[in-house]
Amino acid sequence: MYNFLQLVRNENMKIYRRIGTWIMFAIILVIVVVVSILSKVFDDNGTGSLWSVMNNIESFTYLLITIFTVVVSAESVAGEFSSGTIKLLLIRPWSRSKILLSKYIALLQFALTLSIVMLISSFVLNLVLFGYGDAKTANEALGVANNSGPFSYMLQVYVLDYIGLIMIVTLSFMLSTLFRSGGLAIGLSMFIYFFGIIASGLLSMLDYAWVDYLLFLHLNLKQYLGSEEITHNLTMGFSLSVLVGYYLLFVAITWYVFNRRDVAT
Amino acid sequence: MAYVTVSDEQPIVRLQQVTKVIGRRTIIDGLTLDIPPAEVLGFLGPNGSGKTTTIRMMVGLMRMTKGDVLIGGHSVRDEYEKAIRHVGAIVENPEMYKYMTGFQNLLHFSRMVPGITTQRIDEVVQLVGLKERIHDKVKTYSLGMRQRLGVAQAIMHKPSLLILDEPTNGLDPAGIRELRDYLRKLAKEEGIAVFVSSHLLSEMELMCDRVAIIQAGKLIDVRIIQSAAQLADTTGSVLFEVDRPDDAVALLAKHEAARMDEGALVRADRETVARINAELVGAGIQVYGIRVLNKSLEDQFLEMTGGSPLV
Structure with missing residues (x-):
C-alpha cells in the first residue's frame, strides 16, 4: 500500500496551515520569555536558578499545551465533519482506521513539538540568565526527594506530563469522534479534566477501593518523582496500569465508532 | 486507459x-x-x-x-x-x-x-x-x-x-x-x-x-x-403555424390535422413534414413556423412520478 506517512504529512499540513497553530506556539514562547525575565528581575535575594525557573514554567504552563492539543484534536475530527471535508477525505483508497490513525499520530506529534519547544526555550533562556549553577542533583536544585541530575529530572517531569496529556487528548479525540462537534469535545474534555482534578482530591479522602481506579487520580504522574508512594498507597506502576486500561478503552471506542458510522453531513 | x-x-x-x-x-x-x-x-x-x-x-x-x-x-x-x-x-x-x-x-x-x-x-x-x-x-x-x-x-x-x-x-x-x-x-x-x-x-x-x-x-x-436529430426521424406531433388555421386543417384532412390556436397539428415524420409544407405554401397559406412537439422528459417524468413536486 502507498506510503502511510503521506497521510500523516497531510494531517500536519492541515495543522500548520492554520494561523491559530502559530499563535499557540507564540503564546508558549511569550510565556517562557516573560516568566524567565521577570524571575531574573525580581530575584532580589539570589535564590532563583535555571532549574527553579524551568520547573515553575513547566508546572504552570504545561496545562496550556494540553489545552492547545485538545483544541487541535477537536478540529482534527469534528472540524472535518462540520466543514464537510470528511466526505472527500474518506473516499480515497485508505481504510477509515488508517485515516483516523494518521490524525492521531499528527496530534501527538504536535503536542510533542510544543513540549520540546517549551523545554528547550526555557532551558536555553534561563541558562543564559542564571548560568548552569553547581547543583548536582534535583534534590539540591529544587529540594525534591530525587537524586537524578537536575536536567534528567526535568526531562522525566516532561515525559510524565506528556503521558498525562496523551490521556486527556485521547479522551477529547474520542469525544470529538463521538459527537462530531468541536466545541462539545473541547468543553466536555476540559470539564472532565478540571472537575476530575478537584473531585479526585475530595474523593481520594474517601476510603473506598473504587476510588483508586478513577482516571483523575493518576494523571499527575510526576508526583511519584519526589516520593515512592502517595495517598492511598498508590505507586507509579499501579497508576500506569490504570492509565493503560483507560487508554485501551478510549482507543477501542474511538476506532469502533469511526469505522461504523454513516457519514451523512 | x-x-x-x-x-x-x-x-x-x-x-x-x-x-x-x-x-x-x-x-x-x-x-x-x-x-x-x-x-x-x-x-x-x-x-x-x-x-x-x-x-x-x-x-x-x-x-x-x-x-x-x-x-x-x-x-x-x-x-x-x-x-x-x-x-x-x-x-x-x-x-x-x-x-x-x-x-x-x-x-x-x-x-x-x-x-x-x-x-x-x-x-x-x-x-x-x-x-x-x-x-x-x-x-x-x-x-x-x-x-x-x-x-x-x-x-x-x-x-x-x-x-x-x-x-x-x-x-x-x-x-x-x-x-x-x-x-x-x-x-x-x-x-x-x-x-x-x-x-x-x-x-x-x-x-x-x-x-x-x-x-x-x-x-x-x-x-x-434522444437527440433532436434522432427525434426527427421518428413520427411525432408537428405544429404548423399558419395565418389561416381553418383552411390549413381542411387542406390537411387526409393527415388527420387538428385545429390549434396558432395553426394545425399533425402527426408526421421528417419527409411528410416537407411535403405538407409544400402543400400549404402551394395553397397560398402563409407558414410562419414548423415545430416538433415531442413530449419532453419533464412531461414523461411528471407522468411517471405522479406529478410530485420537483424543486
Missing part, C-alpha cells in the same frame, strides 16, 4: 439490490442498476427520493443494509480500498479546506493516491480553468470556482467512474454549459463512466445519454435521451 480492466461491453459499476433501512423506514429499496463506460448516466429524482443516499452508499460513506455495489469488479463492502481506487466523486457540495489554497487542497488529495505528479496537478488545474487563482486561499473562491476545484480533485487520479452529486448547484448558465461539455468530453474521449444526480430535468436532457429515474427509493425507469 491502462487501468480500465473491464471490457467496453461490461458495466464499470453494478448496483445489486442495494437497500438502506434506517430505523423502520426503507430509504432505498432494492436498487439494481448498471453503469457502462463512456456514457453520462443521469440519476434523476425529486428531492428526498434517495439520490444522495445511493451515492453515499456507492462511495462507502454509508453502509448498505442489503445488497452490494461492484466497481470495476470489486465489492464496496468487502474490498473497499480496491473498489474506490478508480472512483472520483463530489458528494453534495465540493467542500474544501478553506484556509488552504486550491493548490494545497489538490496536493493534499494527491498524496492519498499513488502516482499523481505535480505535473498532473498542473494539468487538471489548467483543464478546469483555475490557473490564475490556484494559489489563492479557497475561502476567496466563488461557488463556481469551488465547484471546478471539486471537479479537479475528482479527476486528478484519472478515475474510470466519476460521480457528481447535483453538480450544477450554484453554477451560472455559462458554468453549467462548460461543465456539461466537459463531462461529455470525458465520457466520450476518455471512456469514463459519468454518474450525475440532479432534480433538474432540463439539465439532464442536455447532459446525459441515459437517465435512471428514482422515486421514493425505488428505481422506476431507465431511458435513453
Whole structure:
C-alpha cells in the first residue's frame, strides 16, 4: 500500500496551515520569555536558578499545551465533519482506521513539538540568565526527594506530563469522534479534566477501593518523582496500569465508532 | 486507459439490490442498476427520493443494509480500498479546506493516491480553468470556482467512474454549459463512466445519454435521451403555424390535422413534414413556423412520478 506517512504529512499540513497553530506556539514562547525575565528581575535575594525557573514554567504552563492539543484534536475530527471535508477525505483508497490513525499520530506529534519547544526555550533562556549553577542533583536544585541530575529530572517531569496529556487528548479525540462537534469535545474534555482534578482530591479522602481506579487520580504522574508512594498507597506502576486500561478503552471506542458510522453531513 | 480492466461491453459499476433501512423506514429499496463506460448516466429524482443516499452508499460513506455495489469488479463492502481506487466523486457540495489554497487542497488529495505528479496537478488545474487563482486561499473562491476545484480533485487520479452529486448547484448558465461539455468530453474521449444526480430535468436532457429515474427509493425507469436529430426521424406531433388555421386543417384532412390556436397539428415524420409544407405554401397559406412537439422528459417524468413536486 502507498506510503502511510503521506497521510500523516497531510494531517500536519492541515495543522500548520492554520494561523491559530502559530499563535499557540507564540503564546508558549511569550510565556517562557516573560516568566524567565521577570524571575531574573525580581530575584532580589539570589535564590532563583535555571532549574527553579524551568520547573515553575513547566508546572504552570504545561496545562496550556494540553489545552492547545485538545483544541487541535477537536478540529482534527469534528472540524472535518462540520466543514464537510470528511466526505472527500474518506473516499480515497485508505481504510477509515488508517485515516483516523494518521490524525492521531499528527496530534501527538504536535503536542510533542510544543513540549520540546517549551523545554528547550526555557532551558536555553534561563541558562543564559542564571548560568548552569553547581547543583548536582534535583534534590539540591529544587529540594525534591530525587537524586537524578537536575536536567534528567526535568526531562522525566516532561515525559510524565506528556503521558498525562496523551490521556486527556485521547479522551477529547474520542469525544470529538463521538459527537462530531468541536466545541462539545473541547468543553466536555476540559470539564472532565478540571472537575476530575478537584473531585479526585475530595474523593481520594474517601476510603473506598473504587476510588483508586478513577482516571483523575493518576494523571499527575510526576508526583511519584519526589516520593515512592502517595495517598492511598498508590505507586507509579499501579497508576500506569490504570492509565493503560483507560487508554485501551478510549482507543477501542474511538476506532469502533469511526469505522461504523454513516457519514451523512 | 491502462487501468480500465473491464471490457467496453461490461458495466464499470453494478448496483445489486442495494437497500438502506434506517430505523423502520426503507430509504432505498432494492436498487439494481448498471453503469457502462463512456456514457453520462443521469440519476434523476425529486428531492428526498434517495439520490444522495445511493451515492453515499456507492462511495462507502454509508453502509448498505442489503445488497452490494461492484466497481470495476470489486465489492464496496468487502474490498473497499480496491473498489474506490478508480472512483472520483463530489458528494453534495465540493467542500474544501478553506484556509488552504486550491493548490494545497489538490496536493493534499494527491498524496492519498499513488502516482499523481505535480505535473498532473498542473494539468487538471489548467483543464478546469483555475490557473490564475490556484494559489489563492479557497475561502476567496466563488461557488463556481469551488465547484471546478471539486471537479479537479475528482479527476486528478484519472478515475474510470466519476460521480457528481447535483453538480450544477450554484453554477451560472455559462458554468453549467462548460461543465456539461466537459463531462461529455470525458465520457466520450476518455471512456469514463459519468454518474450525475440532479432534480433538474432540463439539465439532464442536455447532459446525459441515459437517465435512471428514482422515486421514493425505488428505481422506476431507465431511458435513453434522444437527440433532436434522432427525434426527427421518428413520427411525432408537428405544429404548423399558419395565418389561416381553418383552411390549413381542411387542406390537411387526409393527415388527420387538428385545429390549434396558432395553426394545425399533425402527426408526421421528417419527409411528410416537407411535403405538407409544400402543400400549404402551394395553397397560398402563409407558414410562419414548423415545430416538433415531442413530449419532453419533464412531461414523461411528471407522468411517471405522479406529478410530485420537483424543486
